[in-house]
Amino acid sequence: MSIDGSERAVAHIFNSAVAASAISAAWEVGALDELKSQGALDASEFATAHGLDPSATTGLFRALAAVDIVERADNKVTPAVNFEEAYRTRSFFHWLTRGSGELFRRMPELLPEQNRTGDYYQRDSAAISFACREISSFCYDPWFDQAVEGLDFTPRVIADLGCGSGERLSQLLRRHPEARGLGIDIARPSLEVAASAAHDAGLADRLSFVLADVRDMTERPGFAEVELLTCFMMGHDFWPRERCVDILRRLRSIFPATRRFLLGDATRTVGTADRDLPTFTLGFEVAHDLMGTFIPRVTDWESVFAEGGWRLRKKYAIDIAVGEVIFELEQL
Amino acid sequence: MSIDGSERAVAHIFNSAVAASAISAAWEVGALDELKSQGALDASEFATAHGLDPSATTGLFRALAAVDIVERADNKVTPAVNFEEAYRTRSFFHWLTRGSGELFRRMPELLPEQNRTGDYYQRDSAAISFACREISSFCYDPWFDQAVEGLDFTPRVIADLGCGSGERLSQLLRRHPEARGLGIDIARPSLEVAASAAHDAGLADRLSFVLADVRDMTERPGFAEVELLTCFMMGHDFWPRERCVDILRRLRSIFPATRRFLLGDATRTVGTADRDLPTFTLGFEVAHDLMGTFIPRVTDWESVFAEGGWRLRKKYAIDIAVGEVIFELEQL
Numbered sequence: 012m013s014i015d016g017s018e019r020a021v022a023h024i025f026n027s028a029v030a031a032s033a034i035s036a037a038w039e040v041g042a043l044d045e046l047k048s049q050g051a052l053d054a055s056e057f058a059t060a061h062g063l064d065p066s067a068t069t070g071l072f073r074a075l076a077a078v079d080i081v082e083r084a085d086n087k088v089t090p091a092v093n094f095e096e097a098y099r100t101r102s103f104f105h106w107l108t109r110g111s112g113e114l115f116r117r118m119p120e121l122l123p124e125q126n127r128t129g130d131y132y133q134r135d136s137a138a139i140s141f142a143c144r145e146i147s148s149f150c151y152d153p154w155f156d157q158a159v160e161g162l163d164f165t166p167r168v169i170a171d172l173g174c175g176s177g178e179r180l181s182q183l184l185r186r187h188p189e190a191r192g193l194g195i196d197i198a199r200p201s202l203e204v205a206a207s208a209a210h211d212a213g214l215a216d217r218l219s220f221v222l223a224d225v226r227d228m229t230e231r232p233g234f235a236e237v238e239l240l241t242c243f244m245m246g247h248d249f250w251p252r253e254r255c256v257d258i259l260r261r262l263r264s265i266f267p268a269t270r271r272f273l274l275g276d277a278t279r280t281v282g283t284a285d286r287d288l289p290t291f292t293l294g295f296e297v298a299h300d301l302m303g304t305f306i307p308r309v310t311d312w313e314s315v316f317a318e319g320g321w322r323l324r325k326k327y328a329i330d331i332a333v334g335e336v337i338f339e340l341e342q343l
Numbered sequence: 344m345s346i347d348g349s350e351r352a353v354a355h356i357f358n359s360a361v362a363a364s365a366i367s368a369a370w371e372v373g374a375l376d377e378l379k380s381q382g383a384l385d386a387s388e389f390a391t392a393h394g395l396d397p398s399a400t401t402g403l404f405r406a407l408a409a410v411d412i413v414e415r416a417d418n419k420v421t422p423a424v425n426f427e428e429a430y431r432t433r434s435f436f437h438w439l440t441r442g443s444g445e446l447f448r449r450m451p452e453l454l455p456e457q458n459r460t461g462d463y464y465q466r467d468s469a470a471i472s473f474a475c476r477e478i479s480s481f482c483y484d485p486w487f488d489q490a491v492e493g494l495d496f497t498p499r500v501i502a503d504l505g506c507g508s509g510e511r512l513s514q515l516l517r518r519h520p521e522a523r524g525l526g527i528d529i530a531r532p533s534l535e536v537a538a539s540a541a542h543d544a545g546l547a548d549r550l551s552f553v554l555a556d557v558r559d560m561t562e563r564p565g566f567a568e569v570e571l572l573t574c575f576m577m578g579h580d581f582w583p584r585e586r587c588v589d590i591l592r593r594l595r596s597i598f599p600a601t602r603r604f605l606l607g608d609a610t611r612t613v614g615t616a617d618r619d620l621p622t623f624t625l626g627f628e629v630a631h632d633l634m635g636t637f638i639p640r641v642t643d644w645e646s647v648f649a650e651g652g653w654r655l656r657k658k659y660a661i662d663i664a665v666g667e668v669i670f671e672l673e674q675l
Contacts, residue, residue: 016424017424017425017427017428018428018621018622020410020411020424020425020428021425021428021429021432021622022620022621022622023355023359024359024362024363024410024412024425024429025359025363025432025435025436025439025622025623025625025626026620026622026625026626027355027356027357027359027360027363028359028360028362028363028364028436028439028440028626029439029447029625029626029629030356030360031356031357031359031360032360032447032448032450033450033629035450035451036450036451036454039451040451040454040455061454061455062455062456062457063454063455063456064454064455064456064459064632064635066632066635067453067454067629067632067633067635068454069632070628070629070632070633071450071454071629073617073625073628073629074625074629076617076618077617077618077620077625078352078356078618079352079618083617092348092349092352093349093352093353093356095349096349096350096352096353097353097356100353100357103357104357104360107357107360107361108360108447108448108450109448109451112444112445112447112448113444113445113448115361115364115440115444116364116440116441116444116445116448118364118365118367118368118403118440119367119368119371119372119441121399122368122372122395122396122399122400122403123372123393123394123395123396124394124395124396125394127396285405285408285409285415286408286409286410286411288354288358288409289350289354290350290353290354290357290358291357293357293358293361293405293406293409294357294358294360294361296402296405297361297365297399297402297403297405297406300396300398300399300401300402301399301402303396303398303399
């Protein structure tokens with residue numbers, strides 16, 4: 012690559028970083044959806060209609076145009092060659108720039124060992140719930156639905172560990188109109204979003220929430236009746252190994268009536284060259300490196316189930332971005 | 344571009360956003376300098392030598408490798424094709440991800456008009472001073488030196504408006520061993536950095552600092568003796584036009600002995616297509632759109648000097664990244 016080539020390449024890295032924030036913003040203010048459904052928009056009219064600052068709105072579209080997500084001709088904005096793919100993966104960008112933005116901003120401070128004690132990093136848990144709702148819908152839902160479809164019983168009580176915005180539970184309760192749901196999460200802001208969404212969906216009387224750390228919680232009223240246990244996008248927090256085995260055992264004991272446990276999560280990729288990493292993997296893995304969280308491989312998981320008191324019935328290998336997998340477990 | 348092509352393109356946008364943070368971090372922890380001077384490093388030894396977490400350090404180099412800034416072979420890290428250019432422009436990345444990281448993280452909240460009142464955004468002024476010191480050294484210093492070299496008098500008292508870390512004043516005092524300096528800045532953290540640097544440089548007795556907003560400050564002890572006035576990378580904060588004229592007039596009156604005023608700043612680019620924007624421009628301009636700060640063009644500046652009581656003696660057009668220019672002014 013010539014010197015000019017690397018000047019363009021580095022400018023593109025810089026502009027991409029600005030555009031990553033712009034993708035999240037364009038999603039939140041509704042610009043991505045309007046472009047998707049209408050095929051075009053007028054930046055000035057869009058700003059007026061949504062009560063946005065006109066200059067800042069133009070800046071937003073400029074950032075998207077710099078990396079070929081949209082094209083701009085004066086105020087007219089249309090989808091460009093990368094639009095569809097950016098639309099599909101917008102939740103990953105949101106996870107990176109909104110939910111984990113503070114983590115990456117403070118990267119230099121999070122590297123030294125001496126700074127890595129106590130609550131040494133911050134993320135925006137409400138933003139992460141928002142993004143994970145969409146991430147879940149295309150990374151897990153089709154396979155999750157298949158797993159639920161295949162159950163040989165009708166669950167009467169369902170608990171979701173790390174329930175976030177509560178979307179998964181709401182779906183399950185709509186499918187099983189007789190069932191009750193229990194959402195458990197460590198983040199109060201997420202539970203507030205979840206409770207409000209449950210209310211809006213008319214599910215408030217069948218759905219309750221518990222603020223607790225799934226990793227070290229003890230028995231609670233209602234736990235003993237749970238027949239279906241689900242846990243998505245948080246299983247990596249159970250690790251390292253010894254601790255994971257302990258947690259699996261404890262879950263078996265505090266949810267003794269569990270007939271099936273659906274455990275879905277990202278797993279550490281193996282064998283992909285740095286420059287071939289798809290959208291999300293690098294951000295997800297570096298974020299967890301910064302937070303000091305081990306991300307297990309599929310084989311790591313497979314090595315703990317029996318010791319933890321569970322039998323692996325089935326494995327759904329999804330592998331959309333970060334080695335997603337759903338393990339279908341039952342009590343040993 | 345094929346669908347696969349846009350999948351790769353969007354993954355590259357995502358990975359670039361992670362890498363942008365990694366460039367800033369690699370600069371701060373000394374990895375860029377070690378790669379530059381040694382031509383290679385061992386990631387594991389580097390982590391040990393600098394007291395860094397080994398996994399997080401590997402994550403850092405992975406992020407740089409994903410966009411061809413370094414290459415990784417196990418622990419061995421070497422500069423790749425984009426290294427030199429990323430090294431040259433690292434201060435721009437730092438400005439974006441460290442100094443302005445919080446601004447971009449909150450982009451969606453900064454768009455609605457109703458949120459844009461009071462102190463509606465935050466940036467890290469100490470981080471911005473750190474980056475601007477290096478930005479200044481290659482965007483302005485060669486031309487600034489030329490302007491100072493060409494002065495037809497030896498300034499006895501020099502004031503720097505928006506002095507940040509105080510580097511410019513230190514340079515001037517080293518060049519003029521009889522001169523005294525006055526640094527004025529609105530950000531206390533920057534002045535703390537500046538005072539400590541002045542002390543380390545043995546300039547504490549010749550250099551004093553004033554915490555004030557340059558845009559509406561009044562006479563202070565010492566102002567009347569200032570003969571050389573400098574102001575870099577903050578002139579855009581004087582605008583819009585009416586206000587800028589007022590400020591220029593006030594500066595003329597509270598610094599009545601000024602023989603020369605060197606005013607250097609970025610100006611708004613005109614006529615560059617969104618996708619051809621060089622490193623920095625897009626981030627700088629969108630940031631100011633978000634903050635509601637007008638960035639004047641060169642012609643805007645040229646239209647206010649006479650009204651503000653100053654004569655333009657000379658113009659240094661630099662244009663490295665964001666239409667940098669230095670105006671050399673004298674009292675009308």
